[in-house]
Amino acid sequence: AQSVTQLGSHVSVSEGALVLLRCNYSSSVPPYLFWYVQYPNQGLQLLLKYTSAATLVKGINDFEAEFKKSETSFHLTKPSAHMSDAAEYFCAVSEASWGGGSNYKLTFGKGTLLTVNP
């Protein structure tokens, strides 16, 4: 079974500082990896996903993540934090829910709450 570990349940940065949210995965097959963001009282919104096309994935709102197979990592970064980035971020790995199909269930990490200080 696949699993995801997010290091740090809470990360605090200053506005304008680099954002780094860590995610490590465990998978016996090449994974599909996702980062979702959840704002208070809202659903999950996709930030970006890795599907083996390129190791550096660019997402919305200047977020990007780099897939490193040797480190089994998929860390999320943003060069300059904005107050509006304050939210909870979830890393997820997909796992085929039925043989050969392209529909997957997601296994999520515990989430990292990002706080941005003025």
Added chain:
Amino acid sequence: DSGVTQTPKHLITATGQRVTLRCSPRSGDLSVYWYQQSLDQGLQFLIQYYNGEERAKGNILERFSAQQFPDLHSELNLSSLELGDSALYFCASSARTSGGSDTQYFGPGTRLTVL
């Protein structure tokens, strides 16, 4: 707006009761997933339907059941409710493509409180 709708937004009920959560997927999406988000368990996959058929089960209790109707909307039924069932329940939908992984689009969730 993801295009996935869920009703109701909030639900407050008592232990032992039964409730039904409804989800309408994005137009054209054939797959519907249900997830539970709680403070102690985090986000957990419950069940998936594809074009009316159950495709996968995760950590779904026997007191819970789901179905997907011909118009592709889905309902999650929770019965004999316990305090521990209080959580945020999300529905997600995805299209089916050949090869690769589909993005799952999440609804706003239904917050269930069991008193």
